[in-house]
Amino acid sequence: xxxxxxxxxxxxxxLPRYRRYLIELKKKGVDKxxxxxxxxxxxxxxxxIRQDLNNxxxxxxxxxxxxVEGLLNEISAILGLDKQHTMVIVGSGKLGSAIAxxxxxxxxxxxxxxxxxxxxxxxxxxxxxxxxxxxxxxxYIEDHDIDIGVICTQKEAAQEIADxxxxxxxxxxxxxAPIDLEVPDRIALENVHLSDSLHELAYHINHISKS
Amino acid sequence: xxxxxxxxxxxxxxLPRYRRYLIELKKKGVDKxxxxxxxxxxxxxxxxIRQDLNNxxxxxxxxxxxxVEGLLNEISAILGLDKQHTMVIVGSGKLGSAIAxxxxxxxxxxxxxxxxxxxxxxxxxxxxxxxxxxxxxxxYIEDHDIDIGVICTQKEAAQEIADxxxxxxxxxxxxxAPIDLEVPDRIALENVHLSDSLHELAYHINHISKS
Numbered sequence: 001x002x003x004x005x006x007x008x009x010x011x012x013x014x015l016p017r018y019r020r021y022l023i024e025l026k027k028k029g030v031d032k033x034x035x036x037x038x039x040x041x042x043x044x045x046x047x048x049i050r051q052d053l054n055n056x057x058x059x060x061x062x063x064x065x066x067x068v069e070g071l072l073n074e075i076s077a078i079l080g081l082d083k084q085h086t087m088v089i090v091g092s093g094k095l096g097s098a099i100a101x102x103x104x105x106x107x108x109x110x111x112x113x114x115x116x117x118x119x120x121x122x123x124x125x126x127x128x129x130x131x132x133x134x135x136x137x138x139x140y141i142e143d144h145d146i147d148i149g150v151i152c153t154q155k156e157a158a159q160e161i162a163d164x165x166x167x168x169x170x171x172x173x174x175x176x177a178p179i180d181l182e183v184p185d186r187i188a189l190e191n192v193h194l195s196d197s198l199h200e201l202a203y204h205i206n207h208i209s210k211s
Numbered sequence: 212x213x214x215x216x217x218x219x220x221x222x223x224x225x226l227p228r229y230r231r232y233l234i235e236l237k238k239k240g241v242d243k244x245x246x247x248x249x250x251x252x253x254x255x256x257x258x259x260i261r262q263d264l265n266n267x268x269x270x271x272x273x274x275x276x277x278x279v280e281g282l283l284n285e286i287s288a289i290l291g292l293d294k295q296h297t298m299v300i301v302g303s304g305k306l307g308s309a310i311a312x313x314x315x316x317x318x319x320x321x322x323x324x325x326x327x328x329x330x331x332x333x334x335x336x337x338x339x340x341x342x343x344x345x346x347x348x349x350x351y352i353e354d355h356d357i358d359i360g361v362i363c364t365q366k367e368a369a370q371e372i373a374d375x376x377x378x379x380x381x382x383x384x385x386x387x388a389p390i391d392l393e394v395p396d397r398i399a400l401e402n403v404h405l406s407d408s409l410h411e412l413a414y415h416i417n418h419i420s421k422s
Binding site: 011013015016017019020025042043078079080081083085093094097098099101102103106108109127147148171172174178179180184185187188190192193194195196197198199200201202203204205206207208 | 223224226227228230231253254289290292294296300304305306308309310312313314317319320338359360361381382384385389391396397398399401403404405406407408409410411412413414415417418419
């Protein structure tokens with residue numbers, strides 16, 4: 001695995017998808033798969049698949065195909081899923097609690113705490129986590145070596161929370177607030193902008209039905 | 212507005228973001244904005260902004276800038292947000308209930324019903340909606356002219372639900388299950404693959420910290 005090679009973000013975006021298909025193949029007991037077979041499943045062209053996977057050294061052998069488990073393990077390692085990432089969630093509303101529920105038990109991720117600023121919520125248990133005061137967020141991140149901060153607050157609070165997370169020392173932020181955050185370069189930022197996704201869907205609905 | 216021109220999916224993906232910034236500008240009472248000022252806010256280059264917005268005819272005038280409210284209304288109309296889209300949510304777990312809560316009150320969208328296959332949930336009220344039996348989904352979509360089906364089920368159930376939604380006649384599917392669905396061409400499909408997003412974040416965390 002060539003750690004120092006620059007991988008394009010388009011390739012990185014496809015890796016979790018390869019991984020999902022490889023997990024299904026492994027479950028079905030498939031040992032080896034050719035780029036043509038993988039292409040039929042996943043919908044990318046065989047040459048795109050070969051190009052993508054070549055980025056990470058050679059997993060496959062010409063005329064032999066890819067070793068499903070080997071490729072799965074390599075992609076998991078490239079994504080960093082062979083490590084455990086600790087997380088805190090800020091915002092214990094429905095979305096925060098859904099994300100806590102969703103992430104619980106996922107390989108490579110463990111939720112350590114949940115935070116809110118609402119006096120009614122602090123001290124209660126939501127999704128199995130006692131909700132802490134967001135005033136204690138920075139200290140908690142420092143003391144517990146938290147890797148990922150998840151922002152499930154209203155957009156008005158999101159930048160301030162991101163600043164606190166950065167100050168505490170997270171390595172990455174998973175942002176669900178409908179706002180573009182500013183974070184230092186050393187921090188990875190991944191947005192899930194639900195309204196953008198819904199609006200894109202609306203566009204396609206209105207333009208498919210016109211044609 | 213040129214309805215028949217093919218707009219690239221990259222441009223369409225940027226429109227909701229333009230819209231978010233224009234809403235903020237309007238709230239602040241800004242009437243006009245140049246592509247340079249918009250560039251400073253949104254982070255795209257001025258020439259990219261001009262190119263993007265030129266796709267939809269001319270909103271701006273050289274040396275004058277864009278009319279914020281006019282541009283906002285046009286982009287909203289292009290996205291189809293001047294219409295009401297009716298929705299049903301299938302899967303009334305934490306994610307389904309978070310999405311119901313999230314979508315409630317959004318301009319252009321109205322949730323009409325929530326469905327589940329769990330006997331314990333059918334008939335209960337979740338997020339203000341009485342949960343109906345998924346067996347009745349197709350008839351409900353037909354009778355109530357539902358535009359969008361939202362899939363918040365486990366991945367194992369998702370394709371069958373998508374088939375029912377398609378059969379019932381939805382125009383679009385908003386899929387949160389971690390699976391790639393097959394739908395007829397006449398149906399728009401938009402995925403929110405949370406695990407792909409989280410895995411991409413993990414990749415960036417592990418590769419930023421190595422450099």
